[in-house]
Amino acid sequence: MSSKSVLSGQTSPIHLARWRGRIYAIVGLSVLLVVVAALATAVGSVKIPLLTTCQVLVSKLPLLHITPVWPSGVETIILEIRLPRVILAGLVGAALGTAGATYQGLFRNPLADPYLIGVAQGASLGAVIGFLLPTTWHVLGAGVVPLFAFAGALVSTAIVYGLARVGKTLPVTTLILAGVALGALLGSIVSYLIISSGEKMHGIIFWLMGSFSLSQWADVKLVLPYVVVGIAVILLYARPLNVMQLDEEQAQQLGINVERLKLVLLIAATLITAAAVSFVGTIGFVGIIIPHAVRLIWGADYRFLLPLSVLSGAIFLILADLIARTAQAPSEIPIGVITAICGAPFFLYLLRRRKKVIF
Amino acid sequence: MIKIEVQNICLGYSRKEVLKDVTFQVMPGEMVGLIGPNGCGKSTIIRALTRIISPYRGRILLDGKDIASIPRQELARMLGVVPQMPLLPSAFTAFEVVLMGRNPHLSLFQYEGPKELDIAWQAMERTMTHHLARRRVGELSGGEIQCLLIARVLTQETKAILLDEPTANLDIGRQVEILNLIRNLCLENNLAVLAALHDLNLASQYCDQLVLIDNGRVHAQGTPSEVITPRNIKEVYGADGCVYTHPANGLPAVLVNPGNGRASNLRKVMERDEV
Numbered sequence: 001m002s003s004k005s006v007l008s009g010q011t012s013p014i015h016l017a018r019w020r021g022r023i024y025a026i027v028g029l030s031v032l033l034v035v036v037a038a039l040a041t042a043v044g045s046v047k048i049p050l051l052t053t054c055q056v057l058v059s060k061l062p063l064l065h066i067t068p069v070w071p072s073g074v075e076t077i078i079l080e081i082r083l084p085r086v087i088l089a090g091l092v093g094a095a096l097g098t099a100g101a102t103y104q105g106l107f108r109n110p111l112a113d114p115y116l117i118g119v120a121q122g123a124s125l126g127a128v129i130g131f132l133l134p135t136t137w138h139v140l141g142a143g144v145v146p147l148f149a150f151a152g153a154l155v156s157t158a159i160v161y162g163l164a165r166v167g168k169t170l171p172v173t174t175l176i177l178a179g180v181a182l183g184a185l186l187g188s189i190v191s192y193l194i195i196s197s198g199e200k201m202h203g204i205i206f207w208l209m210g211s212f213s214l215s216q217w218a219d220v221k222l223v224l225p226y227v228v229v230g231i232a233v234i235l236l237y238a239r240p241l242n243v244m245q246l247d248e249e250q251a252q253q254l255g256i257n258v259e260r261l262k263l264v265l266l267i268a269a270t271l272i273t274a275a276a277v278s279f280v281g282t283i284g285f286v287g288i289i290i291p292h293a294v295r296l297i298w299g300a301d302y303r304f305l306l307p308l309s310v311l312s313g314a315i316f317l318i319l320a321d322l323i324a325r326t327a328q329a330p331s332e333i334p335i336g337v338i339t340a341i342c343g344a345p346f347f348l349y350l351l352r353r354r355k356k357v358i359f
Numbered sequence: 360m361i362k363i364e365v366q367n368i369c370l371g372y373s374r375k376e377v378l379k380d381v382t383f384q385v386m387p388g389e390m391v392g393l394i395g396p397n398g399c400g401k402s403t404i405i406r407a408l409t410r411i412i413s414p415y416r417g418r419i420l421l422d423g424k425d426i427a428s429i430p431r432q433e434l435a436r437m438l439g440v441v442p443q444m445p446l447l448p449s450a451f452t453a454f455e456v457v458l459m460g461r462n463p464h465l466s467l468f469q470y471e472g473p474k475e476l477d478i479a480w481q482a483m484e485r486t487m488t489h490h491l492a493r494r495r496v497g498e499l500s501g502g503e504i505q506c507l508l509i510a511r512v513l514t515q516e517t518k519a520i521l522l523d524e525p526t527a528n529l530d531i532g533r534q535v536e537i538l539n540l541i542r543n544l545c546l547e548n549n550l551a552v553l554a555a556l557h558d559l560n561l562a563s564q565y566c567d568q569l570v571l572i573d574n575g576r577v578h579a580q581g582t583p584s585e586v587i588t589p590r591n592i593k594e595v596y597g598a599d600g601c602v603y604t605h606p607a608n609g610l611p612a613v614l615v616n617p618g619n620g621r622a623s624n625l626r627k628v629m630e631r632d633e634v
Contacts, residue, residue, distance in 0.1 A: 253411075
């Protein structure tokens with residue numbers, strides 16, 4: 001004990017410095033997110049000055065009273081058309097970024113993305129069935145396509161989970177294999193249905209590549225609770241997820257209930273992914289690229305990787321959607337095309353610039 | 360202070376029985392060595408003690424309590440493990456890996472505070488690994504990782520420590536360094552230490568008690584002089600005439616006895632025989 005008391009009082013300043021840097025990053029990205037969101041609300045087919053946009057947005061905050069000096073049409077465009085779209089893009093980006101980071105951590109596999117265990121194919125199949133149904137009824141303000149997509153995502157993940165379970169444990173390799181196999185099966189059914197879908201083919205393919213063009217407040221209200229609760233749960237488990245990076249045996253020896261951790265994180269990540277893709281389609285690349293970019297810049301520690309992925313994912317997808325709706329106006333580019341075109345070169349640049357172990 | 364008691368455990372993987380009626384105990388302030396040939400069940404005993412696998416008969420008591428009834432997080436506050444050549448996430452820094460040792464002491468809603476950082480940093484100074492703190496573990500050597508894992512187990516602040524081959528793949532200088540460190544920690548903090556050791560000489564020099572395992576059973580246990588005898592070594596390892604007395608302290612020492620040794624020597628013997 002004597003040797004310990006001699007050393008006490010010498011904290012490592014280098015680590016505090018490093019942590020401080022990451023905390024600044026979280027604050028900085030939060031500010032950037034607000035700025036990007038305001039900017040994306042201002043830009044569009046009808047040009048509205050940034051100042052007016054900010055005034056309209058601020059006027060809607062409680063406790064603040066600003067006399068409107070802008071035409072009511074402007075307010076409608078900002079609040080009813082652009083703002084829900086920007087917020088939905090931010091929510092989906094945050095959800096996909098976080099879910100990607102969670103799956104990568106849970107599976108200890110750098111290639112994992114939110115769609116690894118059948119969520120995307122399940123959602124696609126559900127959506128395609130929704131498109132092909134002759135009905136147009138709505139439940140809770142959601143159309144039949146998002147409802148079926150959400151159900152499809154959850155059912156396919158539950159099947160993968162059931163198939164992969166061995167006794168009381170869930171081996172990660174079996175889970176990935178079952179996910180890939182079921183995904184291939186569902187994917188081929190989707191392909192067959194698309195080919196035989198006739199005049200609905202265009203709508204289906206556009207959905208599969210992802211789009212925010214139909215976003216409205218009702219969608220935001222349905223997606224928001226899932227994404228907020230799911231992300232909150234995942235952030236709580238950031239430290240255990242760090243320990244899980246050792247391996248399951250060491251994690252258990254460090255006091256982690258590994259099977260419960262896997263179950264909780266799997267449910268949370270699947271729910272936020274399913275909620276995100278069911279309204280806007282299976283947008284690729286965000287879930288894999290955002291966590292890796294964050295890892296390259298700020299390190300692999302999940303206590304920072306997860307919140308930074310939430311923020312970066314939201315910023316990235318708001319910007320991607322901005323490009324998708326303005327680059328070729330008045331027609332829209334599917335957002336999946338934008339995420340891949342912007343994301344891949346940026347990722348390759350990061351990879352080349354920092355030639356070091358990242359995972 | 361914690362006492363480890365292993366009572367009559369039988370254990371198997373699927374159909375193969377690996378441990379048969381194993382009984383021994385580790386007292387506080389005592390270093391006990393588990394020795395035995397490859398695949399005899401040393402690592403399995405370590406895994407059973409941390410509840411990775413459960414025995415189908417017998418029980419393991421920690422501080423008088425059956426470990427089957429201790430929640431995992433509480434168990435990790437009582438018992439720390441230095442695993443053998445584990446996988447470490449190569450992108451994490453050494454300090455981040457050591458800090459993971461605080462996990463059992465934190466609830467879900469807690470993050471590591473200054474106290475946790477201090478404990479981890481002191482553990483790194485104690486094991487002379489503090490200069491590695493910012494390095495990524497993927498860049499470290501086997502010896503450095505071994506020290507880092509000991510720093511992690513110190514950060515865990517447990518009263519009992521299990522080590523699975525802590526000196527495997529280390530050079531002779533590092534072996535002595537690591538075992539000196541473990542022995543000093545055991546003495547200063549009154550820890551109960553159980554180490555699976557491959558090297559009989561190190562086991563003889565450093566352990567207060569030895570448990571010789573053969574084919575899942577306890578073949579012999581007692582002090583090094585009682586366990587490392589020519590008869591036991593012959594019976595368990597099939598190696599003949601290799602137990603000597605250490606010139607410095609009289610403890611048993613083991614030297615290989617290869618019969619006629621090198622090829623050149625053997626050739627001479629054969630030529631002589633022909634003449």
